[in-house]
Amino acid sequence: MKRTYFLLIAASVFISSSVVFSKPRPEVKGSMQQMFTSLLNLQPFLASPEKFSSPKNSEIIRKDLNRLAQFRHIFPQEAKNQEPGLYTISRMFHEYIQDARDRFKAGSYEYSRHRLRTATSFCFSCHSRVPSEQNYQDLEKRVESSQLTPFEKADVFAATRQFDKALKAYTDILSAVPSTSLGIVEYTRSLRRALSITVRVKQNPKETLDLIDSVAQRKELPEFVLRLAQQWRKDAQFWMEEKETKKKLSPEELVQKAQKLISRAVLLQTFPADENGDISYLRASNYLHEALEEAPQSQSRVEALYLLGVAYSALQDPTLWDLDRLYFESCIREAPHTDLSRKCFHRYADKVYMGYTGSAGTFIPQDEQKRLEELRKLSDSKSG
Numbered sequence: 001m002k003r004t005y006f007l008l009i010a011a012s013v014f015i016s017s018s019v020v021f022s023k024p025r026p027e028v029k030g031s032m033q034q035m036f037t038s039l040l041n042l043q044p045f046l047a048s049p050e051k052f053s054s055p056k057n058s059e060i061i062r063k064d065l066n067r068l069a070q071f072r073h074i075f076p077q078e079a080k081n082q083e084p085g086l087y088t089i090s091r092m093f094h095e096y097i098q099d100a101r102d103r104f105k106a107g108s109y110e111y112s113r114h115r116l117r118t119a120t121s122f123c124f125s126c127h128s129r130v131p132s133e134q135n136y137q138d139l140e141k142r143v144e145s146s147q148l149t150p151f152e153k154a155d156v157f158a159a160t161r162q163f164d165k166a167l168k169a170y171t172d173i174l175s176a177v178p179s180t181s182l183g184i185v186e187y188t189r190s191l192r193r194a195l196s197i198t199v200r201v202k203q204n205p206k207e208t209l210d211l212i213d214s215v216a217q218r219k220e221l222p223e224f225v226l227r228l229a230q231q232w233r234k235d236a237q238f239w240m241e242e243k244e245t246k247k248k249l250s251p252e253e254l255v256q257k258a259q260k261l262i263s264r265a266v267l268l269q270t271f272p273a274d275e276n277g278d279i280s281y282l283r284a285s286n287y288l289h290e291a292l293e294e295a296p297q298s299q300s301r302v303e304a305l306y307l308l309g310v311a312y313s314a315l316q317d318p319t320l321w322d323l324d325r326l327y328f329e330s331c332i333r334e335a336p337h338t339d340l341s342r343k344c345f346h347r348y349a350d351k352v353y354m355g356y357t358g359s360a361g362t363f364i365p366q367d368e369q370k371r372l373e374e375l376r377k378l379s380d381s382k383s384g
């Protein structure tokens, strides 16, 4: 599925457009509210394998799945010229929902149910890209009054841009001690989500440090949670000590700042999947998204695409595991035959080799080999 998707990207051309996506259009808000409703409608079914597979519910479930699948139309192709990430996440989300819907129709209920339960990660990834002081107001308090578990509620708040409520719900979870293995998974996810909110949505070093401290000081927590918290603490402390600028940064300054943070994060890591630099990477991604949203055609655009690829490679979000590749590919296509395109190509190729290497060796499918070759030529300094 992923491969078809990349073929689509390869086949598409960059058409120039002056549509600005950083200011939410009214139709975006309307569609989003519709998604919110569909997501909530589905929750009671998602919580129960029996309800989800019962023939008497299938019509109503299918209706909401169809509504969620409408999503593709909200962010049109032109959005890619502004912020390829936004467009791509919307495509990934669409394919994800479509797959869940097809498998539901074919009777693979458990597969479909599990996919849909994690679909909220896409919503959150998109909404937490840039800082925001606004919370979506759900006047009817539909999440509060639902039958969801505290963790599910926290996730739905986060997915629907009710960030203050989400943060409160996550910190409540973090104040307990997880006892089961599922509890530990939910605990670390809550910690990561809460951090994304204080770092990216709120851009607040003090809240970030307080959050980490509230966990790091509790000796009764599992050892690896404490270790993570200790690692992040140093990075958050560094942020606290940074001189705060009140001045609004230009897109170029934002990209420079991100560049510095990434250089720092690389030094903190001792191996590629090392999480020591997470806070710096999260912050960097945030500044880069901001730069692209504010001035999609600024001079630092291609540098921003490259750095976003680097940041998302390091962050290793399982939902968006291919996003880094897309940024590298955009970088090569937008600035062929440059030093940056060569840097992007090396990163792109590394990721492809890693993805297709297993215990039996490396097998790269033909369509992927073709694309690699095409991108290699585009990044080459000699050819035209």
Ligand code: HEC
Binding pocket: 024, 028, 029, 030, 032, 033, 035, 036, 039, 075, 086, 087, 089, 090, 093, 119, 120, 122, 123, 124, 126, 127, 136, 159, 160, 161
């Ligand atoms: C591709 C990116 C993307 C994805 C994926 C996404 N959204 Fe949104 N969402 C946006 C944008 C852009 C806005 C409007 C700008 C803003 O407020 O950030 C928005 C706004 C919202 C709002 C606020 C609407 C208002 O009236 O203020 C809600 C609620 C919402 N989204 C729900 C969802 C839900 C639920 C999902 C997942 C099922 C989801 N969104 C997935 C990009 C996305």
